[in-house]
Amino acid sequence: MAIDTINANYILTAKTLCRHLIVYTAIMKMQPRIIAATIAILLLYVLPSHACINEYRAHLNGTLEYGEAGYGLPGYGTKDDIYNSLRDAKLKYVRSKNLEDYSNYGAWLLRAGQTEDAKHIFIAIEKQQPGLYNTAANLGTAYELLGKNDSAFIWIKKALDINTESHRGSEWIHFKILEAKIKANGNDAYYLTHDILGLDFGDDIKPVYKGTMPIMDLYHHLSYQLGERMALVQPKDAIVAQLLFNFGNTTAITHNVSAALVVYYKAKEYGYSSAIMDKRIVGFKSLERKAEFMGKIIRLVKDHIFEIALALLCIGIIEGIVFLAVLQKWWKARKQNQ
Secondary structure (H helix, E strand, O other): OOHHHHHHHHHHHHHHHHHHHHHHHHHHOOOHHHHHHHHHHHHHHHOOOOOOOEEEEEOOOOOEEEEEOOOOOOOOOOHHHHHHHHHHHHHHHHHHOOHHHHHHHHHHHHHOOOHHHHHHHHHHHHHHOOOOHHHHHHHHHHHHHOOOHHHHHHHHHHHHHHOOOHHHHOHHHHHHHHHHHHHHOOOOOHHHHOOOOOOOOOOOOOOOOOOOOOHHHHHHHHHHHHHHHHOOOOOOOHHHHHHHHHHHHHHHHHOOHHHHHHHHHHHHHOOOOOHHHHHHHHHHHHHHHHHHHHHHHHHHHHHOHHHHHHHHHHHHHHHHHHHHHHHHHHHHHHHHHO
16 A cells, blocks of 8 residues: 555544544533643554654653653764774775875874873974874863873863864863863862862752753764763763763753763762752653653554544444434423423
8 A cells, every 4th residue: 555545544534534633522521621632642653653763852841842862862873883993094095195084093092091192293293294183182182081181271272272162062061171170180070069060050950051051052063072972081080070060061962861860970979979969860750751741642542543443433332323313302291391
């Protein structure tokens, strides 16, 4: 059967079912809101779903949204993915001897944890062609991973001076991280009382954004920087943990609580601990349960839609017969009284 024919049959069934629902609910004098909700649910879920994974997601205000699942954690994939990319980058450089390919090879060495080798590559590139943004940024990252935060700060500042819009405008976060590292001087307790990015989402169950940057920009900047950093830094790490907490807050506001919970759990894995986050996890899980409950109802309706339609149709017919019988009885009584 053609797809268009299938869709047409679904729509025809939905329209027929809605007509019977209207007759039935009118007879039973149901409230208009109940009629509208019943029709809306049946109309939405008798239609075929898209091939993507769709689920109910809860928002902070308690509303539910049916759509594609997603908004997971950023990253570069598995270790095998990284080493495969490193191998490919090395082969490409060996063939081309191109400076750009050499730089890319160094970048994958960083991600693979071979930091000293990567540093030497970027120093060699800087000597050969000074002033390149990628070299400055990668050298800053290499020095940071080697624990030389002062040198890292100098090179990241150079990178920002060359290109302030680098890494989709998110490199300011890297700069702020290095500032915090220098101030903390190896004391992780510093991050418990100081927010690296100066963010404040309040103390309530629902995070409230108080910054000046558009929150979607903040979401994308955090996503990009965490994707880079989590490929290099394994748990536990106080800086990544705090960034993840703020990313979870941002995700809750911009997307949904289910996605935010995934980020909060990752923040715990990296060592973040706070009463506020625990309170939000409890609150978000409550909202998520409502979404899961709605999803179960919808799956039940979709699995038994034709049985439900037939039952409602039968009820409508029976009620129609009853209505006609009552009407006929009333008409006879009226005739006798004339």
